[in-house]
Amino acid sequence: MNDSLNSTMVPTPFRVQRVRRETHDTFTLELRPPDGSRTLPFAPGQFNMLYMFGVGEVPISISGDPSHPERIVHTTRVVGTVTRAMHTLKPSDSLGVRGPFGTPWPVEKAYGSDIMIIAGGIGLAPLRPAVYQILSQREKFGKVVILSGTRTPADILFRKEMEQWRSRFDVDLFTTVDRAMSGWKGNVGVVTTLISRAPVDPQNSVAMVCGPEVMMRFTVMELQKRGIGGDRIYVSMERNMKCGLGLCGHCQYGPTFVCKDGPVYPFNRIKDYFAIREI
Amino acid sequence: MENLEQLLEHHPFFKGLEPKHIKLVAGCGSNVKFEAGEFLFKEGEEANAFFILRRGKIAVEAFAAERGSIIIDTLNDGDILGWSWLIPPYNWHFDAKAVELTRAVALDARCLRTKCEEDHDLGYELLKRFAQIIEDRLQATRIQLLDLYSVSS
Numbered sequence: 423m424n425d426s427l428n429s430t431m432v433p434t435p436f437r438v439q440r441v442r443r444e445t446h447d448t449f450t451l452e453l454r455p456p457d458g459s460r461t462l463p464f465a466p467g468q469f470n471m472l473y474m475f476g477v478g479e480v481p482i483s484i485s486g487d488p489s490h491p492e493r494i495v496h497t498t499r500v501v502g503t504v505t506r507a508m509h510t511l512k513p514s515d516s517l518g519v520r521g522p523f524g525t526p527w528p529v530e531k532a533y534g535s536d537i538m539i540i541a542g543g544i545g546l547a548p549l550r551p552a553v554y555q556i557l558s559q560r561e562k563f564g565k566v567v568i569l570s571g572t573r574t575p576a577d578i579l580f581r582k583e584m585e586q587w588r589s590r591f592d593v594d595l596f597t598t599v600d601r602a603m604s605g606w607k608g609n610v611g612v613v614t615t616l617i618s619r620a621p622v623d624p625q626n627s628v629a630m631v632c633g634p635e636v637m638m639r640f641t642v643m644e645l646q647k648r649g650i651g652g653d654r655i656y657v658s659m660e661r662n663m664k665c666g667l668g669l670c671g672h673c674q675y676g677p678t679f680v681c682k683d684g685p686v687y688p689f690n691r692i693k694d695y696f697a698i699r700e701i
Numbered sequence: 702m703e704n705l706e707q708l709l710e711h712h713p714f715f716k717g718l719e720p721k722h723i724k725l726v727a728g729c730g731s732n733v734k735f736e737a738g739e740f741l742f743k744e745g746e747e748a749n750a751f752f753i754l755r756r757g758k759i760a761v762e763a764f765a766a767e768r769g770s771i772i773i774d775t776l777n778d779g780d781i782l783g784w785s786w787l788i789p790p791y792n793w794h795f796d797a798k799a800v801e802l803t804r805a806v807a808l809d810a811r812c813l814r815t816k817c818e819e820d821h822d823l824g825y826e827l828l829k830r831f832a833q834i835i836e837d838r839l840q841a842t843r844i845q846l847l848d849l850y851s852v853s854s
């Protein structure tokens with residue numbers, strides 16, 4: 423089934439199994455293939471094209487556990503026409519799926535290194551599969567540090583899981599919000615301020631960064647200030663997409679196509695385009 | 702003051718400061734403790750100290766009549782709190798409140814200002830370090846103003 427799903431322009435209808443409201447504007451869908459016995463293996467960082475019949479199609483990263491390919495999980499923030507329509511889906515409704523597409527987070531390449539997972543807002547969703555995979559083979563990595571920033575405490579995603587990760591002795595998890603009212607017990611300040619205190623060895627660290635582009639720009643600067651080289655910093659880029667197959671050119675980013683050469687890039691590969699506004 | 706001198710010597714903020722200057726600064730210091738909810742200072746009060754946080758968490762807050770107290774920033778272990786003691790008229794611009802039990806070193810502002818006037822090398826070294834902190838916080842505030850996670854960003 424994998425070939426037929428990621429090499430075609432025709433979406434396969436999946437059934438919504440479960441809907442979870444994460445925050446006021448973000449929700450998670452768990453999808454099952456029409457033929458329940460099939461699976462959709464994916465690597466952390468990859469995305470699917472999700473088609474709301476009669477409305478439109480959008481690229482959404484897979485936010486579930488790669489060791490459970492029978493459950494296709496997507497976490498989406500409502501921003502416009504298609505995501506607003508997706509927000510109305512209920513269990514047993516249908517949604518078209520093509521994928522998985524794109525390049526993965528370099529989990530295996532990072533064996534033996536300290537790991538920094540840095541997420542801004544909805545950026546935690548595409549990183550969650552990497553966290554699952556890293557924690558399922560925890561002994562293969564040095565320190566594992568997760569830094570997550572959101573706008574307010576009400577926007578924090580995956581709260582329960584974050585608490586589980588925080589309570590592990592082999593994970594350092596720091597969260598921060600950009601604004602909070604008095605009485606909030608957590609950190610306030612942008613996510614970049616957490617980088618200087620992350621307990622990693624910069625010479626032997628791999629950073630995986632996902633969030634709005636401007637957040638990633640400042641994050642990369644801060645990581646480089648700490649001595650982490652651009653070949654060890656990975657970012658996930660977003661561009662509008664149509665085909666998802668490297669054919670239409672919609673997602674062009676410099677000389678690359680985000681759907682095929684990305685979305686996950688080593689920073690060094692795209693550093694010349696990263697700060698250029700028109701690209 | 703042996704312990705305090707050692708503590709300052711090993712703190713990144715004072716890295717590279719000459720031992721005689723460390724001694725002068727330590728002479729203005731004392732260990733302090735704040736219970737959760739206790740204010741270190743309030744907006745408008747005289748800025749008579751700055752703090753090196755040893756352990757705990759401090760919220761820097763601003764009060765807006767229509768919204769209540771808003772946390773602007775939080776500071777944790779190792780952070781430096783307060784530079785209003787350096788700039789006339791030496792008044793705090795925000796409130797600072799302990800979020801949890803916090804231990805810190807308080808450096809007395811009058812004592813330090815007098816020593817900086819007497820020893821301009823010390824004054825310059827401290828100013829350089831505070832300029833870095835002010836720059837870091839200004840950058841962080843600018844990024845905060847970009848409202849990174851709004852839909853249009």
Ligand SMILES: Cc1cc2nc3c(=O)[nH]c(=O)nc-3n(C[C@H](O)[C@H](O)[C@H](O)COP(=O)(O)OP(=O)(O)OC[C@H]3O[C@@H](n4cnc5c(N)ncnc54)[C@H](O)[C@@H]3O)c2cc1C
Pocket residue numbers: 469478480481482483484497498499500501502503504505506544547548659660661662663685851852853854
């Ligand atoms: C590889 C890839 C992976 C992605 N993974 C996820 C994911 O896991 N979860 C998720 O929620 N989104 C993800 N996105 C973004 C998602 O594809 C867009 O939010 C979606 O296409 C918007 O479609 P729409 O029709 O709802 O909004 P549109 O009607 O196309 O846009 C409405 C307005 O919303 C704003 N907008 C559009 N996209 C974004 C955006 N990404 N961020 C902020 N504002 C935006 C623009 O101002 C736009 O004018 C991913 C994008 C890519 C390229």
Ligand code: FES
Pocket residue numbers: 662663664665666667668669670671672673674679680681682
């Ligand atoms: S979406 Fe068509 S080339 Fe990438």
